[in-house]
Amino acid sequence: MTDNSICTDLFSPVSLGDINLANRIVMAPLTRSRAGDDGVPTELHATYYAQRATAGLIIAEATNISPQGRGYALTPGIWSDEQVAGWKKATDAVHAAGGKIVSQLWHVGRFSHVDLQPDGQAPVAPSAVKAEGQTYTNDGMVDVSMPRALETDEIPGLIADYVRAADNAKRAGFDGIEVHSANSYLLDQFIRDSTNKRTDRYGGSIENRTRLTQEVVEAVLPAWGAGRVGIRLSPTTPDAGNTPMDSDVMATYGHLIRSLNRFNLAYLHFVEGATGGTREIPAGIDLDALRAQFEGPYIGNNGYDLDLAIDRRRAGKVDAVAFGRPFIANPDLVARLQYDVALAQAPRDAYYGGGAKGYIDWPISAS
Ligand code: 8OZ
Numbered sequence: 001m002t003d004n005s006i007c008t009d010l011f012s013p014v015s016l017g018d019i020n021l022a023n024r025i026v027m028a029p030l031t032r033s034r035a036g037d038d039g040v041p042t043e044l045h046a047t048y049y050a051q052r053a054t055a056g057l058i059i060a061e062a063t064n065i066s067p068q069g070r071g072y073a074l075t076p077g078i079w080s081d082e083q084v085a086g087w088k089k090a091t092d093a094v095h096a097a098g099g100k101i102v103s104q105l106w107h108v109g110r111f112s113h114v115d116l117q118p119d120g121q122a123p124v125a126p127s128a129v130k131a132e133g134q135t136y137t138n139d140g141m142v143d144v145s146m147p148r149a150l151e152t153d154e155i156p157g158l159i160a161d162y163v164r165a166a167d168n169a170k171r172a173g174f175d176g177i178e179v180h181s182a183n184s185y186l187l188d189q190f191i192r193d194s195t196n197k198r199t200d201r202y203g204g205s206i207e208n209r210t211r212l213t214q215e216v217v218e219a220v221l222p223a224w225g226a227g228r229v230g231i232r233l234s235p236t237t238p239d240a241g242n243t244p245m246d247s248d249v250m251a252t253y254g255h256l257i258r259s260l261n262r263f264n265l266a267y268l269h270f271v272e273g274a275t276g277g278t279r280e281i282p283a284g285i286d287l288d289a290l291r292a293q294f295e296g297p298y299i300g301n302n303g304y305d306l307d308l309a310i311d312r313r314r315a316g317k318v319d320a321v322a323f324g325r326p327f328i329a330n331p332d333l334v335a336r337l338q339y340d341v342a343l344a345q346a347p348r349d350a351y352y353g354g355g356a357k358g359y360i361d362w363p364i365s366a367s
Helices: 043-051 081-096 152-171 186-191 211-224 249-263 287-291 306-314 333-338
Strands: 014-016 019-021 025-027 057-064 101-106 134-137 140-143 176-180 229-233 267-271 298-301 320-323
Touching: 025 333, 043 081, 057 081, 081 101, 081 152, 101 152, 152 176, 152 211, 176 211, 186 211, 186 249, 211 229, 211 249, 229 249, 249 287, 267 287, 306 320
Parallel strands: 025 057, 025 320, 057 101, 101 176, 176 229, 229 267, 267 298, 298 320
Antiparallel strands: 014 019, 134 140
């Protein structure tokens, strides 16, 4: 039988900060929309994540830090005690199976609908600039709502929501947290000049637009220590409505990345290209050059297969590789990659919503 560990160290242990991984294959955060309206993870989540525990690290699905941070029905949260108890079942199951799991802290910002917001209020954003695109509510797909701009004096409360979520992730037994500052959700909306039109200390200059992400990172460190806090960025991902990215990706994200170096975070995690889509990078942008400005470990993600993972690892471009969709239908993806076992393909209708079907019923390979 082929054993690809002969030609790559992807199947060997690595440390990302203080998180020790059995191998360099990471499970990327995947929204699967299996929680109820209360955002409480169930036994299904515990089974699903435990089945995938041979990943060197599981980054659990994006998880709402607050009712206000919610932008899609059926996504889990981490603001209530019931949610913490639900997540504890999942982290216990992953640990019993020998795995590691971190929680991805998420606030969607403007990408929400009034029906998903407390008291039917408008979603919040850096500025009152409406997103194009649709989100999923209990009534199906709907256009996202017009947001309102956050007041400057609301920012401390927002940061406190991140801190509560970080504390709750600890109580829930996670091995660390990942700050979701990608995919044109709230923190990324602050970073980009296409969505941030503010005139206070959180808008205008690059320093100001990257301030909120830095303040959130700094605020969650006491709960965890920097060696258990990672961050995800997607410098070239347009949002659902193809809103332009930042007008100067290299300068803006370069400044942010260099600023993050002072924290000694566990890792930087990039979506390379457009999330869930092309790996092509627009002219004038060099993600590897951006990544190179980060002084800690790096997780590459987006459309990887084994060959690309081996090539980029061999070239010293990545410390670990996050696979997303392949983990849906291949709970034992690490073994399949190592031993060249054919990969199963999940149908798109299994991605979001529903119950056990298409979620926890994918077999482990017999070979
Ligand atoms: C797919 C569907 C809904 C949300 C992201 C959290 O892109 C998501 C997401 C992905 O970061």
